[in-house]
Amino acid sequence: MKGPFFINFMIIMSCICVCSAVLWNYIYRRSRWLALVVFVAAATVIAGAGLSYYGRVFPAVQGTVEGMLLMYGSLGAISWFFLFFLAFPVLVVASAAVFIERRLRRWKQKRRGVTTMPPVPPEKGRGITRRSFLRGVAAVIPVAAAGTSVLGNFVGESYLAVTRHDLHYPDLPDYLDGYKIGQISDVHLGLFVSPERLREALEALAAEGVSRVEITGDLIDELSLLPQCGDVLREMAAKFPDGIDYCYGNHEYYRGLEAITALLETTPVRILRNSAVEASAGRGEGLAERSGQDAAPFYVAGVDYSFARGDEAFTAQRREYVAQALDGVPESAFVVMLAHHSDFIDEGFERRIPLTMCGHTHGAQFALIGPVVESVGFKYLRGMYRQGGSYGYVNRGTGHWLPFRVFCSREATVFTLHKG
Template sequence: MLRWIFFLALFGMIDLYAFQAFKTVVKNNWLLILYWCITVFVIGNFVFHYYGFNRSDGFTQAHAYAFGLLIALLIPKMVLLVIMFGEDVFRVPQAIYRYFTEGDTAKGNYFANRRQFLSKVALGIAAIPLASIIYGMYRGKYNYKVLKYTLSFEDLPEAFDGYKITQISDIHSGSFDNIDKVNYGVDLINLQQSDVILFTGDIVNNSADELKPYVETFSKLKAKDGLFSVLGNHDYGDYISWASKEAKAQNLKDLKDYQKQIGFDLLLNDSRYIEKNGERIALVGVENWGAGGFKKAGDLKKASQHIAKEDFKILMSHDPSHWEREVIHDDYHYHLTFSGHTHGMQFGIEIPGWFKWSPVKWRYKYWAGIYKEMGQYINVNRGFGYLAFPGRVGIWPEITVIELKKAVKEV
């Protein structure tokens, strides 16, 4: 209860400043009433869905939208708070000075009036994150982007020169609310006409039942050399309560069965060879391994036990912290690793090829795109779906296409 009192008090303080800016510019009483109606509705809706909320009971789309609307309301108001409070840094000392120098001549009104120009500027600036968040919830979450890279390797088998790989990750099917948009995303994947499709985990939020309505949709995925997948931390059903251990085990079995129906060859600490014109590359898939309290079911040694050290190796591992902590230091030398997990936090600023930033960089060193360390590459996919916040702002859902090239050895 105390945390809710604190939450409402904090929001009240933020609104104290936000409303001052609004009423300085807007004089229509109906618009002022509308301001409070929207505020009360959004806060009330959030409290209704989250009071007594326990993550183990499951996270619904209603929870997601309650959270999303709160963020859409809170961030712009925090912008107003910063600007209006900044003005008060000057207004308060002026008021104190007038109190001691003007006395009764000021007739008790020692504060200078809010400057309308500054309020207009503040509202204009606050409108930017508001519009961005609303767009992210309405359109951004399905604003699929195809990101293409070419990576060269001296020891790539000749037969695989020009080999194309499409990676998708973090589908989170339980979050989807528009099957037509998901179908569009699947068509866009197939349009790349890659040789193989790799999925790097988190096909659901919690339960295998979330995937059932989308089995037919994802069954449309096609690639000449097949579809391969691994599990992510959300796929094990660890974040919700189950009636019994048997029910949880059955859920994981059902999820594996659904993946098989789609056409995925699920690699559970296992490997496969992809052969072409008498040459081959090794594809290795580990179960989830994540630093910072995440499940560590991945076993790199077990997954690679049937391949040779000299093979050209591609690894699928859901969490990029695995690459940082174990993979790049392994003497097997995994040429290219595919990961996901971070979603790029679904929020950030990105100008492709020039600049990218997201708060998630403070949690993950490798959080989006291509990185190279110790002669090995990783691609961290930003995710196909979304989780918790029902949208994406600046960090769009991603379909990665990587073409492998045979590099000429330097003499």
């Protein structure tokens, strides 16, 4: 997290932290509310400064004890931010309820001609007072938010799930029956995702007997990790007999397209940028340990990331990219298409492409906000989608640039193709 994004992130999170402290105090009715607000603001500034420092010195400290300590300290800082991010909407609702309850109570007091109503201690066996209940609610909110934040940052983000999908096609070339394709996406090698996480994902796919791997963009954020990234890709490529294919995501453009491309060109990874590669001319030719009678070829196509603004321009550019990628691909070919943005699934369905693999969304990372993200941002958020004989899949992300996941683990995907 650097530059304007980090500045905006800190402004937003600082406002959320301070507002959360004010709302919590309103519910709990502490007398020293100013001290609480100052403490929260100071802690937020310190957390932000620590996170910024880690980002600046990362290239020099990666792989050292200092780097490890700074990483865990930064995870703690992000946990602090997410404590308030999670608590804030709950506190807004709770504060609104408390406000209404207090206004109603005062209105009832006025109707009775009572100016003050001292709290009455509960009788034995009659439960607790409203004030005690609200204090209890106010105490639970930050505890629950803190627990969720810590688990999401330290535990949820570290678990890698291998998801398996069996896809059936009546017209699948016989030499592809039982063929396994792996997918990883959005690895985001950087401050919180080491090259070992990339190795972990590729090892998991190799253990599944995958023949080829597709990487659907956003491989790396921290360019100082390019040498280690290249080492992992060169080493692991040998475990996939039909190789590794790759399409660009938006972060390649943000971080340094030329440097990332230059690195990938030193590895066996095939870059597909509005282009396609003939994986087999038919009858399994060109594939490891594959043979059959069907002459239909097998192609893997990849499209570039579209930065077009506006729905019409975005749709038009997506169609243009897909047309370029499929130019020269025979109508009879079985095609797998790689795209970073999940909206390319629309073009996959439109052109009846058997399988379109995407990423970009990270599955929202926090499952509870998934419906909101779908309604305002992404038609295809995570998992499998189908239209007729075409499938579209959105990987939840093998990594992340912001380490927080709840009920939305990191993912490496295995697709097994079946005839019939």
